[in-house]
Amino acid sequence: MAVPQPVIFDLFHTLVDGANPERDRVVGEMALMVGVEPAALVAAYHATWRDRMLGWDVAETVRNLARRLGGTPTEEQVARAAAHRRELAARLLDGVAPETLALLDALRADGRPLGLISNATAETAEAWRSSALARRFDAAVFSCTVGLAKPDAAIYRTAAERLGVDPTDCVFVGDGADGELGGAAAAGMTVIRTIQHSDTDPAWDGQPLTTLDELPSLLRGE
Ligand SMILES: [Mg+2]
Structure with missing residues (x-):
């Protein structure tokens, strides 16, 4: 399979x-x-x-x-x-919602590799390592660490490479800051916008997720 x-x-x-x-x-x-x-x-x-x-x-x-x-x-x-x-x-x-951690656990239970791409500064990359989020991810790419930022195609390729997959195999989920949705699409990823925390890129085409909880069933095509 x-x-x-x-x-x-x-x-x-x-x-x-x-x-x-x-x-x-x-x-x-x-x-x-x-x-x-x-x-x-x-x-x-x-x-x-x-x-x-x-x-x-x-x-x-x-x-x-x-x-x-x-x-x-x-x-x-x-x-x-x-x-x-x-x-x-x-x-x-540390403020990550328990529901969000549960969602990540559910995706992992489905056997999905999980990656992170964040345009972030040094203190975030440092704090990540000891966060409850980190152990749920197979790869985390921070702009401050790799010297690349979204929407540069290279940062999406880097994340896919670290997961051992092709960018075209990946789904990217984000609010849309820094043109990240267009960047992910240009890299060949399937793009899903979320407005759970912020309606950042309202011009993006397609139905956004109101909450991340909707993601597992959407990915299963239900
Ligand atoms: Mg964002």
């Missing part, structure tokens, strides 16, 4: 809440730790999303951005702010 179709998930706003307001609040608190204006550091975080998700580490980000804003933080202050950001990442992953 052929291996059941592998499923590759996005992370934020797909498996866990993206928590955008909480992210901004935490960066504002980090600003006070390194002696710069909170709103300015929040804006600098947003402006450097691409650099951060392609590989800046947590302390490097704090140090670089604080200096750009005229701050002169000590390494101790930088370390404290970085730790605050790491705690946020761990908290967001």
